[in-house]
Amino acid sequence: MIKKKLDVFSLIKSEIEVLKKSGSETASLDCRLLLSYVLEKKSTLYTHENVYITDDEIKKFKVLISERSLGKPVSRIINKRNFWKRDFKLNEEVLDPRQDTEVLITAVLKYYSNIFDKLDILDLGSGSGCIGLSLLEELKNSNVSFLDVSKKSLEIVKINATEYNLEHRSAYFQLNWNSKNWDSDLLKFRNKSKFDIIVTNPPYIPTDEIKSLQREVKDFDPFVALDGGLDGLMAYKTIFPKFNRILKNGSKIFVEIGMGQEDMVIKIGYENNLLLLGYEKDLSGIVRVIVFMTK
Ligand SMILES: C[S@@+](CC[C@H](N)C(=O)[O-])C[C@H]1O[C@@H](n2cnc3c(N)ncnc32)[C@H](O)[C@@H]1O
Structure with missing residues (x-):
């Protein structure tokens, strides 16, 4: 040629x-x-x-x-998206990572400034792995457990982890947080070892609103990565009750939320015995991340 x-x-x-x-x-x-x-x-x-x-x-x-x-x-x-400091491979079962989600990384680094701390982190609903893998890049001695319902998404996390030489600090769990005992199953796999940090960007779009999203989102991001149920809060209501069980005392939880969901998500946090530590805004000034702590 x-x-x-x-x-x-x-x-x-x-x-x-x-x-x-x-x-x-x-x-x-x-x-x-x-x-x-x-x-x-x-x-x-x-x-x-x-x-x-x-x-x-x-x-x-x-x-x-x-x-x-x-x-x-x-x-x-x-099949690739730039996030934080790296390009992440994508497949059809993962959300296309959003720049707003980088606020989660900034928030964790604000509360954990010693990059040599040895922390056990759970990336709950990990998609491409962009959150957990970016944290592994920054926190040099920490480990991340990636949990997602989608087997294919965990395959892409593994590929991304290998690409950046982070696989020896990564573990992968295919679990469905709608199942009753996902928390016990997770702890069992980890020999009962609890986490220091949870980072999560769960699906938070109310089901009815998905059809009016831009075509690039509704036709190409997986429904399971977007759908937050009737009020958009279904995932928070499902996962928060498990946090005290899978975290050590004094652990922190970093949760991404949709625009205007802060009051409702803070309420769900209080109902589940979590302390509110603060919140972080994105570049448009919208509250994007809520930080909680276990008692
Ligand atoms: C909004 S996406 C976030 C993906 C990635 N963390 C990011 O920020 O780009 C939500 C993720 O939660 C996962 N998920 C949805 N429902 C779930 C369930 N019932 N159990 C476990 N994971 C679930 C989806 O597969 C998806 O990867």
Whole structure:
């Protein structure tokens, strides 16, 4: 196959227009990400650099552009999303990690500033593993247990953990928190050893609201990762009653919430004998994380 030397801009110029017309607000970046993917580049191409490309690669790039123009998010096409300090691989059973969720990492590091502490952390509803693995990167002696109902999501956590050499500090548990004894099963697997920290970003969208979300979310994020039941609070009501049992005394819980859910989630915390320590806002000033402590 003959490789032609071309300027990136000459390859993406008309495709930028295609994506703009289809509604993308990040058309140039989308094009560069997709072209970088086709050319197997580790970093994202610049608009005015030269690349060597075959006709087949150009065809493949155009196919990806048409998928994008039909509404498929770039992260779902390239199966990768940047979060905290790393790129995380995705599959169809994991949530596409959100930047807002990075507030959870900042919050944990605010309360645990000694990076050499040896902490046992539970990432409850771990998806791609972006939260727990980012914490492992920061907290050099800690361990994370990743728990999710989806077996395929735990497979991707393992792949991500291996990629960043964090697998020796990771454990994986496929459990359903709607089952009665998931807490006992978890402790049994861990020889009754309790946790120091829980981090969780549970599903919190009220079921009725899911159909009115952007197409990129409702058509591509798994329903189980979004659905918070009738009032959006089903997962909090289910998991909070177990926290005192699986955590040591004085442990902390970092919980992501949806916009405006703070009062209700704090109430669920009080009802379950947890102390409120504080909350953290995201970049838009919305309360995104509540911090609790066990007594
Ligand atoms: C909002 S996603 C968060 C994923 C990831 N932690 C993140 O922040 O990108 C919620 C996660 O909870 C998991 N989940 C939903 N219901 C569950 C259940 N009943 N038991 C265990 N995990 C569940 C989903 O599979 C999904 O991975």
